[in-house]
Amino acid sequence: MTWDEAGLRHFLTQQLTWKPSEFDDSLELAFIEVPLDYAHPSGERVELALSRIRAVDPRRRRGVLLSLNGGPGGDGGLGRLLPTRLAGTPPHEVYDLIGFDPRGTGASTRVEGEASPTTVPFDSRPPDSAFTAIAADMWERDQGCVRAGGNLRRHTTTANSARDMNVIRILLGEPAISFVGWAYGTLLGAVYGAMFGAHLDRNVLDSSVHPDWDWRQQFASQALAVRENVDLWAEWVGQRDRFFGLGDDAARVLESVEEVAAALASMGESASLRTAFDGVVGTLSAARGRWQELGALTGELGKATGDADAERARGLLAGQSRWRPGTAAGGLRDAVLEAVTCETEWPADLEVYYRDMRDFRDRYPYGFGVMRAQPWVAAFGTCTPVEPRPAITRGDYPTGLVVQADGDPLDHCPGAVAMAERLGHPLILVTDSGAHEIYRLGGNPQVDALVDAYLVDGELPPARVECPGEARPSIPAD
Template identity: 25%
Template sequence: MGHAGEQEQPREVRGGGLAARDIAAKCTIRNGSRLLPYINTRNTARDMGVIRGILGERKLSYIGWSYGTYLGAVYTQLFPRHSDRTVLDSAVDPANDNAVGLNWAITCADNTVSWPRDPARYRRDAHREKARHPIYGDFAANITPCAFWPRGAEPATRVDNTAAALVIQNQWDPQTPLSSGRALHRALHGSRLVYIHGGRGHTVYALPGAPARVTRTVDAYLTDGHLPKTDLTCNS
């Protein structure tokens, strides 16, 4: 797809804005604006429900890491009667306000209501965040293809249920921070939080070096279906 010359673009759309718009334009051309609004987390969760039905299973047990935690939470919200043992490791905030780890299609379709459409807004936010956070910079505030994306077919799912999930969270997770894990724990009222004090890195369970107590707790839950009686704190 051809683009107008640089001299014809508003100042706020140049640079990163042009790249973001180019991604959105190419995805729209290749996939069609009729398809893109439907590539979202809700429909992925519905696909999981279809797979469960095809397999003849009454309930689905699930382990999700990172963005997979939001997907698992959405599944419990849409299909509570068909949810069984659910482990959510390194949780994305269910409000989904900054899901930068997702691919653009899902990120943009899930958040088209909240993503600003004015490129100048991103420019102002980026300058502000760079001043406030000199080390991290404006990474999370800069413009993305979502500013130019077709509107999603439906809003993102609000997670608010009593799913008996097990939420695993490192203290120093650089991608899904502790605040996100706690937010998901609050949204799933029947859940238990396993907090790794001093834990570093993104994702915990089934990785080399995972605290033994985390492994025992998750294994026991997946085996017998019983959550810990209270939230747990483990040392890294």
């Protein structure tokens, strides 16, 4: 699809009207229109919500810094609030900070789905007998997207969001934009560079999507990343058996974990306690500073299950994250995730998913690994995007940065390594860390300083720089 400036004249000549924000005094807000379908710009329109915080020093101003974080499509990201996280930093001195809710999200025209209930109890290790019901629940979720998403669903793509960014650039009167993208924002930034490289200036990609993986591969890689963190934690605990008493090597520690999981599952509460424990193991193993907490919790749960004390086990798990899928029907919900992830291929044969679910259930039980293998809405073929996701290539734009934690459980580290190699960008690697979204969001001063120096002064670090992550607990080894 080509960029037709003549056909887009109406959209490229809009006047931006900035107004004070009602929810944050530091922000100015504006709305613009973009075409639903860039191939037919005279058709339906989509509204985009923008935000701005002006540069502190107009004399040193070097343009605008657009930013985006969150999951596919911007799902769960800060959107228009993101500039507030960069306010008061060195880049704020020289850039207008620009945020936006991507198409389908927030205060922009939303892509929605009907909230559909789940009929299968949430289980991190579901039996084979539950697989068809899990698929049926996902079918209902997909049908809710079909009914409520309308034509916007198939037009909510990464390529269209990149085109939307270019409209934003033109309306801001800038020959080029600088960009910081975290998580899904890394993909959007890389696609923008491939499509509009002449208009991209300094760029930072933090917690990167793999340039070659489809969305199914990206999801599956999360299970591997979680397991790597769990294995590192188990190794560390095994080296401190006198303190934790869970076993003197990684294998024995994991045996203790599995004994607790099995005992929780037998406590007569379906699999809810085991599922909660599996989730906690996946979550806390990513946070190096909480490794002692996870070891202590495992030990206490072992005592509770040994005494058949279900109430004690429930109490120990009650303070931990207990995320679970929604069970209520009725109403509408955001469905940008279900739209954008349809832009790559998914198997239509449910048996492929069932095979992988068996594998992931056994190999990656922690952090809900089986969810990364189960059927997704895109398996049913009801949403055919208007175009495939563009290939990631290095456009004609300045060298940028890729930032990544080696244990990121949501965007697996090999994705960032591949992205840095593909684009020829230096890689800032945060070592021994399960952090996700690091620059200015993750509290790593060394990373912040390196990225600030690049964005403000154009200083590029060496091709690979390692920065330490959060320290492990200071418990001496045996």
